[in-house]
Amino acid sequence: MKIILLSGGSGKRLWPLSNNARSKQFLKVLQDEEGSSESMIQRIYRQIRKSLPDAEVLVTSSEAQGDSVRRQLGDQVENVLEPSRRDTYPAILLSGAYLLDRGQMDEGEVIAVLPVDPYVEQDYFEKLHVMEQALCESGADLCLLGISPTYPSEKYGYITGGTAADKPYGHVKSYVEKPDLQTAQRLVGGGAYWNGGVFVLRASFVRKLIEKEIGEVSFERLYAQYASLPYTSFDYEVTEKSTSAVFVTYDGEWNDLGTWNTLTAKMREPDGGFVIRGENCHNTHIINELEIPVVALGLRDTVVVASADGILVSDKHASSYMKPYVEQIHNRPMYEKRQWGEYRVLDFAQCRHGKENSLTKHLYVEAGRSISYQKHDLRDEVWTIIDGEGLFLLDGEVREVRRGDVLYIAKGRRHAMATREGVDFIEVQMGTELVEEDIERFPWDWGSLLRPEEGPESDT
Amino acid sequence: MKIILLSGGSGKRLWPLSNNARSKQFLKVLQDEEGSSESMIQRIYRQIRKSLPDAEVLVTSSEAQGDSVRRQLGDQVENVLEPSRRDTYPAILLSGAYLLDRGQMDEGEVIAVLPVDPYVEQDYFEKLHVMEQALCESGADLCLLGISPTYPSEKYGYITGGTAADKPYGHVKSYVEKPDLQTAQRLVGGGAYWNGGVFVLRASFVRKLIEKEIGEVSFERLYAQYASLPYTSFDYEVTEKSTSAVFVTYDGEWNDLGTWNTLTAKMREPDGGFVIRGENCHNTHIINELEIPVVALGLRDTVVVASADGILVSDKHASSYMKPYVEQIHNRPMYEKRQWGEYRVLDFAQCRHGKENSLTKHLYVEAGRSISYQKHDLRDEVWTIIDGEGLFLLDGEVREVRRGDVLYIAKGRRHAMATREGVDFIEVQMGTELVEEDIERFPWDWGSLLRPEEGPESDT
Numbered sequence: 001m002k003i004i005l006l007s008g009g010s011g012k013r014l015w016p017l018s019n020n021a022r023s024k025q026f027l028k029v030l031q032d033e034e035g036s037s038e039s040m041i042q043r044i045y046r047q048i049r050k051s052l053p054d055a056e057v058l059v060t061s062s063e064a065q066g067d068s069v070r071r072q073l074g075d076q077v078e079n080v081l082e083p084s085r086r087d088t089y090p091a092i093l094l095s096g097a098y099l100l101d102r103g104q105m106d107e108g109e110v111i112a113v114l115p116v117d118p119y120v121e122q123d124y125f126e127k128l129h130v131m132e133q134a135l136c137e138s139g140a141d142l143c144l145l146g147i148s149p150t151y152p153s154e155k156y157g158y159i160t161g162g163t164a165a166d167k168p169y170g171h172v173k174s175y176v177e178k179p180d181l182q183t184a185q186r187l188v189g190g191g192a193y194w195n196g197g198v199f200v201l202r203a204s205f206v207r208k209l210i211e212k213e214i215g216e217v218s219f220e221r222l223y224a225q226y227a228s229l230p231y232t233s234f235d236y237e238v239t240e241k242s243t244s245a246v247f248v249t250y251d252g253e254w255n256d257l258g259t260w261n262t263l264t265a266k267m268r269e270p271d272g273g274f275v276i277r278g279e280n281c282h283n284t285h286i287i288n289e290l291e292i293p294v295v296a297l298g299l300r301d302t303v304v305v306a307s308a309d310g311i312l313v314s315d316k317h318a319s320s321y322m323k324p325y326v327e328q329i330h331n332r333p334m335y336e337k338r339q340w341g342e343y344r345v346l347d348f349a350q351c352r353h354g355k356e357n358s359l360t361k362h363l364y365v366e367a368g369r370s371i372s373y374q375k376h377d378l379r380d381e382v383w384t385i386i387d388g389e390g391l392f393l394l395d396g397e398v399r400e401v402r403r404g405d406v407l408y409i410a411k412g413r414r415h416a417m418a419t420r421e422g423v424d425f426i427e428v429q430m431g432t433e434l435v436e437e438d439i440e441r442f443p444w445d446w447g448s449l450l451r452p453e454e455g456p457e458s459d460t
Numbered sequence: 461m462k463i464i465l466l467s468g469g470s471g472k473r474l475w476p477l478s479n480n481a482r483s484k485q486f487l488k489v490l491q492d493e494e495g496s497s498e499s500m501i502q503r504i505y506r507q508i509r510k511s512l513p514d515a516e517v518l519v520t521s522s523e524a525q526g527d528s529v530r531r532q533l534g535d536q537v538e539n540v541l542e543p544s545r546r547d548t549y550p551a552i553l554l555s556g557a558y559l560l561d562r563g564q565m566d567e568g569e570v571i572a573v574l575p576v577d578p579y580v581e582q583d584y585f586e587k588l589h590v591m592e593q594a595l596c597e598s599g600a601d602l603c604l605l606g607i608s609p610t611y612p613s614e615k616y617g618y619i620t621g622g623t624a625a626d627k628p629y630g631h632v633k634s635y636v637e638k639p640d641l642q643t644a645q646r647l648v649g650g651g652a653y654w655n656g657g658v659f660v661l662r663a664s665f666v667r668k669l670i671e672k673e674i675g676e677v678s679f680e681r682l683y684a685q686y687a688s689l690p691y692t693s694f695d696y697e698v699t700e701k702s703t704s705a706v707f708v709t710y711d712g713e714w715n716d717l718g719t720w721n722t723l724t725a726k727m728r729e730p731d732g733g734f735v736i737r738g739e740n741c742h743n744t745h746i747i748n749e750l751e752i753p754v755v756a757l758g759l760r761d762t763v764v765v766a767s768a769d770g771i772l773v774s775d776k777h778a779s780s781y782m783k784p785y786v787e788q789i790h791n792r793p794m795y796e797k798r799q800w801g802e803y804r805v806l807d808f809a810q811c812r813h814g815k816e817n818s819l820t821k822h823l824y825v826e827a828g829r830s831i832s833y834q835k836h837d838l839r840d841e842v843w844t845i846i847d848g849e850g851l852f853l854l855d856g857e858v859r860e861v862r863r864g865d866v867l868y869i870a871k872g873r874r875h876a877m878a879t880r881e882g883v884d885f886i887e888v889q890m891g892t893e894l895v896e897e898d899i900e901r902f903p904w905d906w907g908s909l910l911r912p913e914e915g916p917e918s919d920t
Contacts, residue, residue, distance in 0.1 A: 015755070276785050280778060291808065292794065293770040295475070295785050298778025302759075306771055310753040311764075313773050318740060318758025325736050325755050334752065346806035347822050348751065349884060351847045356863065358846035360820070360886050362807050382866050384842045384888045386818035387811045403816065404890060406842050406866060424809060426820050426888050428844045430864060 051125035134169035146193030308334035370418030379431025511585035594629035606653025768794035830878030839891025
């Protein structure tokens with residue numbers, strides 16, 4: 001079995017901890033069995049490994065999420081980067097094409113597609129074996145996972161159809177995606193199941209879907225034509241139209257953790273970061289990623305979250321409705337983890353006269369990493385090294401730099417930084433347009449320069 | 461009449477907008493008659509000027525408040541800076557010594573002492589005329605202002621004694637400072653008044669108090685011996701013991717605005733700064749001085765205040781009890797207004813190895829101002845000019861600097877910055893102890909360099 005993990009969107013309902021580069025599935029707010037903090041994607045991956053130790057796992061994500069995927073799951077997974085954000089139908093086709101075209105997948109194998117964000121028990125992953133078996137026995141194209149509904153939601157798809165007593169699966173009689181409230185009530189009353197967004201598919205079925213769109217199974221062509229694929233969900237495009245689907249049911253815990261209300265219920269500690277709270281707070285969670293303190297007094301059923309991007313103060317229930325308010329904010333991300341390290345925006349200033357701007361950042365490059373060799377056309381930069389040592393590359397010349405050194409990088413000059421031990425610097429950008437897009441990258445091989453220096457061997 | 465305005469302490473109950481350098485009386489959260497924003501001290505001063513246009517006004521404050529006093533009241537008031545924070549008794553003696561010794565005050569004149577923070581009507585200041593008249597007619601040493609109590613508070617002093625129908629004042633029969641609840645209930649039931657903290661005193665009486673402490677009326681000696689004066693309030697030391705006091709009553713609005721609960725009730729706008737609120741917030745005030753947004757949803761009776769020093773989220777009533785929580789915070793102030801301009805701390809970082817630290821600030825020097833000529837023994841500094849032009853002084857040599865210039869100031873080197881048009885720079889400090897105390901100041905006269913350059917005269 002091959003597994004496709006669909007890494008979803010930014011999760012605006014978990015603002016200000018989630019932004020385009022830092023989606024909710026990467027927030028390390030949960031705890032693993034040993035009590036160490038882990039993210040949703042790390043939890044899901046750990047659970048998959050437990051039930052399916054040998055399955056190949058492919059993570060499909062946006063380009064902006066690529067760094068986070070590698071940082072949190074390492075090299076043990078493959079990562080397909082969508083060229084643009086579409087919906088689950090194009091994403092599943094792209095991932096399928098990768099497996100079929102690049103991975104030389106056996107046509108007899110099955111592909112399991114899983115969303116990355118549900119909070120579930122281990123039994124959920126054991127169901128993947130049952131779903132594979134159901135597909136083989138029934139000869140169907142796809143197998144769904146039916147979840148026992150807890151209320152007549154208008155957000156989910158509904159599966160109807162009974163399961164025979166002697167079989168671990170049933171045939172889908174009808175499928176209704178996102179019904180109105182009245183229909184949802186009737187469906188729940190009639191014993192329907194929610195569609196949990198898990199699909200087990202025959203490789204040959206995925207092949208047919210891809211061929212329908214672009215005529216052949218080519219990852220390269222699908223990647224190039226990605227923006228022209230239908231902007232729609234797999235449920236609307238495939239599940240709802242299918243006449244050959246079976247389903248398996250799961251009745252354990254199933255929680256989407258997509259809002260602060262649901263996520264805080266799974267957090268072991270009510271506070272994170274520099275928080276001072278009075279004794280008179282009840283059912284209140286406070287997460288503070290800033291260096292300044294949060295003082296909380298007399299709060300009830302409240303969530304307070306402070307990050308470099310902003311501050312949320314919300315009644316827990318009301319936090320589910322934050323999306324339209326957060327969509328009014330168009331600030332640039334103020335904090336990002338990257339593959340080479342991380343940065344935080346400290347200051348942005350517009351000049352009093354003219355159109356010039358300044359932006360100040362604190363950057364940290366991790367030991368053994370480097371920032372890409374780059375130039376900017378619209379800004380000068382001043383770097384002041386405040387911690388560690390690095391290798392500074394300017395127009396092809398490398399020199400060692402350390403705490404106290406000040407580097408002036410005029411617009412148009414090619415530059416990079418690498419470090420064996422880790423380096424921090426304050427960057428002051430000055431120019432008219434201070435955007436991440438003003439960058440041109442060039443190849444550069446640091447080679448052996450980046451490996452730690454070897455000391456004399458010790459006899460003891 | 462001479463007026464002493466006692467500028468009180470930092471007002472921990474209005475954290476995070478108040479800190480040692482930025483006390484509550486300087487917060488511009490009120491509105492004047494034209495709708496412009498004003499602070500408590502500006503409001504009091506405006507009201508004094510209306511009732512007593514010619515009275516000389518002296519503001520007594522801590523050294524840290526000196527910049528704020530000059531910034532908000534300008535040169536129209538004199539400012540006595542206490543060498544250390546004591547209580548109202550030493551503060552009144554020091555101010556009195558200044559008036560008697562330096563100001564050559566007439567012994568027949570009276571001195572009115574007023575706290576800086578009550579929110580009152582204009583009639584409160586008209587009462588100062590009545591109090592002066594009461595002192596003359598009665599021959600008493602001091603005249604108090606009695607406030608009609610609204611509840612049996614344990615925080616105030618109580619004045620008992622009736623007023624005759626034909627006189628605008630009464631003789632104080634007894635004075636009880638901060639009674640227990642039972643006594644307070646009895647006093648309120650018996651028609652006692654709160655002591656409003658306003659005193660009108662004979663100059664000769666103040667002279668006697670000073671002579672009792674140091675033997676002579678010398679501002680210089682009192683200033684030098686300030687730390688050895690009794691650390692006590694004027695109410696305990698003088699009012700409670702006095703056998704010759706009269707009082708005048710005031711029954712208009714009298715509100716101390718010392719907590720977020722009382723202050724927000726006087727704010728015309730519920731929000732300040734970058735705030736996005738859902739429609740479902742009730743009786744909620746949000747003040748945001750940060751550049752990142754605050755999103756508020758579903759809050760009731762809540763106050764949210766975000767500043768560079770920290771974030772308060774509190775039930776309005778509970779905010780009155782914040783003092784012990786805020787006293788746990790020992791961070792340095794992150795934002796300060798100074799006489800030369802202002803600065804904001806952007807970043808603080810400890811080196812991963814060793815004891816070195818780094819601190820990054822954004823400083824703004826106002827047009828026509830300069831930073832004192834100074835040197836630091838424990839840190840190097842890198843200044844990157846990001847806006848405007850300035851005059852940079854290094855070890856006695858002045859040169860013009862502008863946006864884009866980078867200045868390296870090694871420890872031990874004397875430096876200063878002045879500007880005709882205003883200048884912004886990012887300062888990176890690097891050293892072992894990054895404290896405001898690591899500074900030695902030197903005299904320097906910028907002379908005509910700081911005046912705006914004169915252009916050719918125009919005929920039109």
